[in-house]
Amino acid sequence: MPRRVIPPTLPPEFGVYFALLEVSGLLRQGSERQLREEGGLSFVQFQILATLGEDPTTPRSMTYLADRLVHSKSGLTYQVGRLEQAGLVSRTPSPDDDRGVNATLTADGAALLARVLPGHVAMVQQVFVDALGAADRDQLTRLLDLVARHMRPRPPRSARVAAKPA
Template identity: 55%
Template structure:
């Protein structure tokens, strides 16, 4: 993509670009499917699926935000949309009156179940099929390591707002 070569070897550059492009193409395709099948953005699907896996299908807003969204108002906005469609409900937490518990409804679970087969098929077709034996384990190993590294070195803007002044 440029003299981005400046300071990066062609091999480093290639890995960087390939990673970004593969992830983008994958998300674009999957997002299109989710919208067509369930009128869901990728983010909305992630929210529903995360809740779907959580014990009791419920999570605090703050816990739900982790990793999914960059600003809290963004989550409030998306939750509002899902709430309006009856896919989740929100209620004050019994423990901490400041918190809001988000819960997937039956309709929400049903919708996740409905889009999942196609979603999985997309992922398999685009990402998994071209992998050779052993590639999967390698990707898990390498990307897992990178992910742990990145989580340990979060970009300033992704830090919980609690940390802003501390």
Template identity: 45%
Template sequence: MRAWVAFLDTSNLLLQRINQQLREDGGLTQPQYELLTRLAEAPDQRMRMAELALALVTSRSGLTYQVSQLEKAGLVRREACASDDRGILAVLTADGQQALLKAAPGHLRVVRENLIDQLDRDQLVTLADTLGRARAHLRSTGNG
């Protein structure tokens, strides 16, 4: 129970600080920042909406909402998938790249100051291994 409560508290507190920083530096939410980051790392900075929903561990309707908000802001656009008439791609725009560049330094600072720098190298390796194992289990046994 101690580990579970510590995990919940740490996750919630860190996300709260990340959201505050992202709002202040880029007018983004954490889910929007993660969405932009996934697109920035994707080949040609585009992903099928269904694949993006899986990567972000969100529902398709939740993703559609976030993409719509980012599209209104000019940070993402949608386009038809050339290889599949039913497929829709989310594409990072030049303004989306700029929004990431603006928000990224503060995001990295908040994560580093509040998590990474609080642990020594062995603790970081253990944390990464432990959470990686839990993530792999959850992805292999569920929808994510």
């Protein structure tokens, strides 16, 4: 593979940015293919099911899911609606917020998650994890956690207040 080319108008340290974009794109493409073939799911739908599956007994608010998945609330609401139509999640009014809605994984959603997860783990292992030794995985995880901690304090998209018209 040829050496990564950085546009001359950008500083050389942008190489890390372009490398991350390439790896993220390739990993997402492989994930989307596997999830579509094995479960009829989009990547975002899988992320929703997986997040709800972390604690299936605890309903999660749309805001929590949007912030956690770094997804717009409207886009997330649409995807949760599709999952609800398929019987994979249920939505209920929030007891804490008159306008809020919570989502919970259904038994069918948990079963689908259990069905697609082994193939997903195998695909991620093969195309990403196996490319690195244990020390490199630990170092990359540490570095990405450092960047995420730097970025997360900024208000999440779902919490941003729209600019008031002048």
